[in-house]
Amino acid sequence: xxxxxxxxxxxxxxxxxxxxxxxxxxxxxxxxxxxxxxxxxxxxxxxxxxxxxxxxxxxxxxxxxxxxxxxxxxxxxxxxxxxxxxxxxxxxxxxxxxxxxxxxxxxxxxxxxxxxxx
Amino acid sequence: xxxxxxxxxxxxxxxxxxxxxxxxxxxxxxxxxxxxxxxxxxxxxxxxxxxxxxxxxxxxxxxxxxxxxxxxxxxxxxxxxxxxxxxxxxxxxxxxxxxxxxxxxxxx
Numbered sequence: 001x002x003x004x005x006x007x008x009x010x011x012x013x014x015x016x017x018x019x020x021x022x023x024x025x026x027x028x029x030x031x032x033x034x035x036x037x038x039x040x041x042x043x044x045x046x047x048x049x050x051x052x053x054x055x056x057x058x059x060x061x062x063x064x065x066x067x068x069x070x071x072x073x074x075x076x077x078x079x080x081x082x083x084x085x086x087x088x089x090x091x092x093x094x095x096x097x098x099x100x101x102x103x104x105x106x107x108x109x110x111x112x113x114x115x116x117x118x
Numbered sequence: 119x120x121x122x123x124x125x126x127x128x129x130x131x132x133x134x135x136x137x138x139x140x141x142x143x144x145x146x147x148x149x150x151x152x153x154x155x156x157x158x159x160x161x162x163x164x165x166x167x168x169x170x171x172x173x174x175x176x177x178x179x180x181x182x183x184x185x186x187x188x189x190x191x192x193x194x195x196x197x198x199x200x201x202x203x204x205x206x207x208x209x210x211x212x213x214x215x216x217x218x219x220x221x222x223x224x225x226x
Contacts, residue, residue: 035215037161045153045161045204047215059213062119095160102167103208103215104151108160 002026002107004096009112016086022079022096022109030054030074033099036081038092039111048094049081064090086116120209122218129224130195138221140188140205148207150188152181155220156201164203165190192223200225 008020022034036048049070050059058070069082079096093111100106123141130136140150152165163172165181180191192199205218 037215037217044202044220045155045206045217047217050213050215061214100163100166100172102149102151102170104149104163104166104206105153105161105215106163106166106172108162110160 002098004098004107004109006094006096006109006112009094009114011115011117012086014087014116014118017082017084018086018114020081020083020094020096020112020114022081024077024079024098027098027107029072029077034070034072034079035097035099035105036070036079037095037097037105037108038090038114039095040089040092043092046092050099051079083114086114088116088118090114091116119212119214120207120216122205122207122216124203124205124218124221126219127222127224129226131226132195132197134195136192136195136199136223138190138192138203138205138223140190140218141186142188142207142216143186145186145188145207146184148183148209150181150183151206152179152190153204153206154199154201155204161204195223195225197225199223 003025005023051070067085071080095111096109097105098107153161155161169181204220
């Protein structure tokens with residue numbers, strides 16, 4: 001049973017940093033590209049970042065480029081999102097998701113809530 | 119950047135057919151995925167590539183894609199289908215994943 005479990009969310013002040021983790025199980029994590037997607041309260045889904053299977057290719061939405069870093073540890077089946085210089089508008093539920101067939105995201109975690117507030 | 123446009127809402131009576139559109143420039147050349155998100159839950163994939171359905175997704179759900187419009191069709195709509203639906207593509211030009219704004223499906 002494929003499972004993704006996010007952690008690391010919380011309430012932080014603007015300008016600070018936070019590291020999210022996503023623990024994968026039930027599938028070959030090292031063979032899967034992964035993404036982070038976020039959803040602000042009452043809003044739609046917004047893609048944040050992508051990382052290839054071996055971590056050699058990364059891509060970011062322009063709104064987070066230079067502030068967020070996606071990474072992975074295939075030996076620990078874990079995906080990360082290092083967030084720095086956090087802004088109020090970064091407040092959202094952050095989901096990790098596995099890349100599936102046809103450029104889809106076929107498995108999603110339940111999300112972790114990040115609240116940036118002064 | 120690539121933009122996907124969805125209607126904010128669609129309403130349908132139980133047993134009828136719901137169609138949700140997703141507009142984008144030459145979207146017919148792209149692989150379109152559709153996600154269902156019920157309130158308080160994570161999204162789930164319901165359609166991928168050219169109409170593929172993941173295991174567990176009813177045959178009532180289907181997808182089509184041509185020209186500048188992709189569509190999600192749900193036949194024999196049930197109360198449990200009430201949710202937000204999002205289309206999504208991978209834009210190769212920017213190497214970005216793009217989501218539509220979402221459509222709230224209301225079952226009357």
